[in-house]
Amino acid sequence: MRVYPGLEILLKEGLLKNKKIGLITNHTGVNFDLESNYHLMLAEGYKITALFAPEHGIYGDHPDGQYVSSTSDATTGIPIYSLYGATQKPTKQMLKNVEALVFDIQDIGARYYTYMSTMILSMEAASEWGIQFVVLDRPNPIDGLRVEGNVPSLSWISPVCYAPITIRHGMTAGEISLFMSAQKNLSAPTVIPMEGWRRSMLFSETGFPWVPTSPSASSLEMALLYPGTCLIEGTNVSEGRGTSVPFQVLGAPWIDALDLSKAVNALNLPGIKARPVHFRPSYSKWAGNICQGIQIHIFEPNVVRPVETGVRLLFTLRDLYPENFEVTPPGPNGKHFLDLLCGGAQLTDALKHDSSPDRLLDTWNKEAQDFTSKREDFLIY
Template identity: 40%
Template sequence: MRATKVQVRTGLEVFLATTSSELAGQQVGLITNATGVDHHLHSTVDLLNADTRIQLTSLFGPEHGIRGDVQAGVHISGQPDPRTGLPMFSLYGKSRRPASDMLAGLDALIYDIQDLGTRYSTYIATMVYAQEAAAEAGLTFVVFDRPNPIGGSAPAGNLLKSDFSSFIGIHPIPIQHGLTTGELARLIATERGWPAPLVVPMHGWQRNLWFDETDLPWVQPTPNLPTLDSLTLYPGTCLFEGTRYSEGRGTTRPFELIGAPDLDSFELVAELENRTIPGAIFRPVYFTPTFSKYAQQTCGGVQIHISDRQALHPVAVGLHLLHAVRTVSSVSLDWLQMADGRYFIDLLAGSDQLRLALDAGDEVAEILTNWEAERATFQERRRSCLLYKDEEE
């Protein structure tokens, strides 16, 4: 971590500090959540509602709601915002796309949400659907840019295959994409043939910065990602959502804990310690989730401690954990199936290749090698959409 934090102004703050604006006099809708704040933790909703250059007329809430008070997967019903009285539409309920009547009278649609840096985030799908709706309605789509919290350097993981597109993977990007929200919006618009978004860029952000190396205040982006450590491990450990094993939801360390009632903690850690996994230390633990998988049941498992995040490869850590659990369990990973028969792991992994490879006993190194060409292809695809360039770019 840097000794001195880097001063970064988000797209929101840059917009507020600019005397003139392309949006002046326009009626705008705002897609945001609890992460939409300035340095003083003032909400984007309140700041734009007080901005006399524009007329904020409606609010749109993603998964977890505008105020971040709703758990994962819980549908949200639209209702007026209690603070401003503005109409608030849910984009995580019966409909996940802004309908034409929701956009009636608007000139622009603003998006201001802290991304997770990971393909699984439903915020990405919300942004894609909003971009599409704005394009169809002839509205300007605006992004107030924010940092990639786990860094904007090289991407990692495989690309999503179109047959496995879902709300947790909607565009062919790798698991860890290494883009900011604005860069991601530019890439998607280019590749889908939509008008380019109006991105209000950050000032001061660099691609190699982690979130805690900036002077920005931390607001947890979802109820189950409370710390930067949990978010750092999320690209790998979220894959356990597709198995019967707990990913730590219902504990104070979600995505840092993996386990199940019948898992031998010490045997699992011994297996992991026999592998070369840079940047991580594994500790045998027991934990009891208060909700989600194995609620009120004691689970044996492992806590992943980050010893060197520069050396850490979260996607590789996740694959090693899956492979190690299968090794010590001597059984399948008990992949969870959805009501329509699909495997949830396939939606997370972006194809059925990971599931089939692990079931066949393939080694982690082989899986990662097979993904390398896809990762390299994306590295080239994203180049023209970058807004912040370091020396390696």
């Protein structure tokens, strides 16, 4: 028993064969045998007139945040239009030979990931120009049951906080497309559902091999921690970029690994344990410097609460290292990156003024409960 993604259902049933297709995809758009979606579709006689690239590019070879250039695919000659650069929404010119705009990308299940932002902007373009929008659905790799974190106000929407949904949302791309089409009053998308997926499933239960969803998404363990450890990106502590296990290790030159591991383990956070580590990032924060910190190991994946874990990690770092720990300063837009990730300043303010994260987490838990009810009408599985 395994899960059959929307791509395989599309091919099995021969759907959309009469359409000129624009395909929004990347290296994760594969079948069970790890064959690329557009090569499979072309072999079956589909007419693909354009490819569209999200962050990290069609081939997954661009680092985080680096603009992607428009080009053409070397094997097929199909034009590749970048949706992660000066243009983030398909233009009328890009869509001139497109009758169905199809999205097929594996998401990670956290609101910070920009792939869903790309999907939503593409839905808007399709709606504006009267083009059918289709989602080939894929699993939420960190399950479809658990919901954690806050719901941002619309004034904070950005590529790293793309919708009024929780940080860990427990939805698939298809479900998010239905939710956002209702929110934005867009033309309803066509979702080609998976077969065999259940909401309780982690990606390891789908029968599918893990294809890194981005250069730093090395494993399912990383994906499970990412909704929480991504918050470290908004501080002067390394989140492990430049190591083999980003978002699983964190540290800085001024941290004592033993002290931090003892403090984190004393929190008794569900499903995880911290191990003291030393590491030297090859790039990003503290590149070339010996850092001390922790690696987070998952013992019980079904009970891990990554958002709570991330928030409590930040408070622990603040309390242990008040002279060194900092939220990174505001960028050119006047906003802290931590605030952009969170969709508001609640966490930054709590780190400044609250003795513990309990009040903030209580508020976020209430928002998560409300969102769990709100999403019900849009769930497919």
